[in-house]
Amino acid sequence: MTTTALPLDRRYDLDWIRVGAFFLLILYHTGMFYVPWEWHVKTPHIVEGLMPFMLMTNPWRLTLLFLVSGAATRFMADKTPVGKLTVARIARLLPPLLFAMFVIVPPQSYYQVVEYIAAHPGAPAGVENFWIRYVTGSGHWCGPDGECLVTPTWNHMWFVAYLLFYTLVLAVMLLVWKKAGQHIQAAAEWLLKGVGLFVWPVLFLGMLRATLYAKFGETHALVGDHYVHAVSFSAFLLGFGLAKSETLRDRLTAARWPALAVAIAAWLAWSAYVWTYRNDTPIPAPQLKLVMRFVFAADTWCAIIAILGFGAKHLANKGGPALRYLTLGVFPFYLVHQTLIVVMAHHLAKLGLPQGLEGAILVVATFAGCFATYEIVRRIPGVRILFGLKGQPAETVASRPPAFA
Numbered sequence: 001m002t003t004t005a006l007p008l009d010r011r012y013d014l015d016w017i018r019v020g021a022f023f024l025l026i027l028y029h030t031g032m033f034y035v036p037w038e039w040h041v042k043t044p045h046i047v048e049g050l051m052p053f054m055l056m057t058n059p060w061r062l063t064l065l066f067l068v069s070g071a072a073t074r075f076m077a078d079k080t081p082v083g084k085l086t087v088a089r090i091a092r093l094l095p096p097l098l099f100a101m102f103v104i105v106p107p108q109s110y111y112q113v114v115e116y117i118a119a120h121p122g123a124p125a126g127v128e129n130f131w132i133r134y135v136t137g138s139g140h141w142c143g144p145d146g147e148c149l150v151t152p153t154w155n156h157m158w159f160v161a162y163l164l165f166y167t168l169v170l171a172v173m174l175l176v177w178k179k180a181g182q183h184i185q186a187a188a189e190w191l192l193k194g195v196g197l198f199v200w201p202v203l204f205l206g207m208l209r210a211t212l213y214a215k216f217g218e219t220h221a222l223v224g225d226h227y228v229h230a231v232s233f234s235a236f237l238l239g240f241g242l243a244k245s246e247t248l249r250d251r252l253t254a255a256r257w258p259a260l261a262v263a264i265a266a267w268l269a270w271s272a273y274v275w276t277y278r279n280d281t282p283i284p285a286p287q288l289k290l291v292m293r294f295v296f297a298a299d300t301w302c303a304i305i306a307i308l309g310f311g312a313k314h315l316a317n318k319g320g321p322a323l324r325y326l327t328l329g330v331f332p333f334y335l336v337h338q339t340l341i342v343v344m345a346h347h348l349a350k351l352g353l354p355q356g357l358e359g360a361i362l363v364v365a366t367f368a369g370c371f372a373t374y375e376i377v378r379r380i381p382g383v384r385i386l387f388g389l390k391g392q393p394a395e396t397v398a399s400r401p402p403a404f405a
Contacts (some may be wrong), residue, residue, distance in 0.1 A: 011071065011243065012319045013311035015327050018068045022330040024057050026337045026370070029156070030363050033345045034355075036278070040112040040155070041346045045355060048278070052271040059270070059296055060303040062159065066232045067304065069163055070239025074181050077174060078244075086171040092388055093164040099386040100157045100335050106134050108155055108342045113141050115346065120144075156338040158220035162229075165222065166236045184241030189248060197255055198262070198302065205231065205297035210290055249312050256309025259302040266299035331388035332377060333370040340369040 031054050032039040034047040077085055110130050117123045125140045133139040134151045142148035154161055173180050191200055212227035219225045242248045273292050277283050344365055348358050377387045384390065 009075070009244075010319070011075075012317065012323060013308075013315040014068050014071050014243075015323055016315045016318060017307060017311045018065065018072075019323070019326045019330055021061055021065050021068070022334055024061060026333070026341075026366055027363065028054065028057055028061065029338050029341050030345075030359065030366065033341065033362070034359065040108050040342050041115050043345070043349055043355075047355070051274060051278070055271045055274060056267055059267075059300040060307075063231055063235045063300055064304050064307060065159065066163070066166075066235040067239035067242075070166075070236035070241075071243035072239075073167060073170065073236075074240045074243035077170075077181060077240075082171050082174045085174075086168065089164065089167045089171075091385070092390070093160055093167070095385050096331070096335055096388045097154065097157055097160045097164065100160075101152050101154050102135060104335055104339050105153060105155045105157065106131055106151075107339050109134060109149060109151055109153065111342050111346045113139070113149065116141070116143070157335070158222075159334075161222060162220075162232060163236075166233050169233070170236075170240065181240055181244070184237060185245050185248075188238060188241045189245055192248060192251065197251055197305070198259070201301040202294065202297045204234070205300055206294035209293040209297055213293070252305055252309040253312045254309070256306050256313065259305035259309065263299055263302035263306055266295050266302065269295050270299055328378075328389065329371070329374040332374045335387055336373045337366055337370055340366045344369075 031050055033041060034043050035050050035054055036046050036048055037051075037054075073085075073089075076088070080088070110127060113125075113127055113130070117126065120143075125142070130139075137151055139149065139151055141151075170180075177183070208227060208230050212230055216224065216226045218228050220228065270292065273288075273295070283289055341362065345362055348362060351358070353361070373387075377383050378389055
């Protein structure tokens with residue numbers, strides 16, 4: 001069935017998907033405080049039962065965001081010369097990245113060190129003159145295994161660093177390959193048809209997980225992060241190609257229900273696998289691990305098909321003031337949300353509240369803090385650029401069309 005015939009010069013569905021993905025990220029990082037997985041700060045009362053719910057978004061959330069960001073870049077690239085596009089993206093992404101690394105992120109590292117010292121009373125390095133030691137990389141905050149906290153760091157801002165890097169790589173591509181968008185779109189339309197819409201991406205992602213992930217893992221350190229680059233840059237380029245394709249939009253819409261069914265089945269299988277072999281329980285056969293790498297890939301891609309398909313079906317006409325407000329707000333939200341979670345979670349844990357109430361307060365307070373930050377910074381000249389907002393007056397920022405890059 002053909003979706004709405006709106007011209008593809010504005011993708012409200014992708015705007016909504018981006019907003020939803022960032023809001024889910026806030027819930028995900030809140031959950032990181034409670035699950036057994038390593039994070040900056042941890043609750044004294046781990047909730048293992050939360051893991052399957054975390055795994056509902058874990059395989060696809062950031063891959064989807066890179067795809068949507070690639071789509072946004074296509075709309076910009078088709079209207080803007082490469083040089084101007086490059087300058088605009090650097091101006092949009094680099095100041096918030098640097099500001100976050102030296103102002104917003106340090107509290108995360110501070111409480112990480114505080115909790116480590118509390119758990120290891122004999123730790124030699126304290127938190128005196130923390131910010132100076134953080135920015136100069138002279139903290140010497142090391143564990144007994146010799147692994148140290150390297151500062152300054154970008155923590156959750158790795159996504160912005162990678163997005164900036166991919167945009168610069170794309171800019172070079174566009175200089176030598178001026179019709180890259182059309183050619184990538186044509187290649188995607190040729191490849192992603194019939195069962196190929198499911199098979200080829202799952203095989204590609206599964207092979208990457210069986211090879212690069214098995215060897216290198218994920219580091220988010222930019223250099224040497226081969227698996228994450230292979231997945232994320234591929235998603236970025238795919239988004240760049242599919243942004244204006246009515247053919248792919250219709251195929252994704254038609255495939256949304258079977259994709260959702262496969263994604264749910266893969267999530268159940270992956271969750272059962274992670275649950276069964278948690279706490280370093282030995283995996284009985286290496287073949288099982290290999291199979292599960294492809295199950296993870298199926299979860300990733302089929303969830304993305306379903307989200308894009310349902311979005312194209314139901315959100316293509318849903319623009320308006322609320323979307324404009326939220327689309328501009330998600331970048332400031334992203335900058336501050338993890339620091340809000342880390343700081344508040346550390347102090348809430350000391351109050352001895354029922355864990356359900358504590359978690360609810362943490363989620364509500366984080367969203368409130370994000371909205372408050374956005375409302376404040378968008379009204380302060382000279383500060384907006386540090387939060388990814390352009391330098392227009394606040395009333396202009398509030399009413400301009402959305403741009404989801």
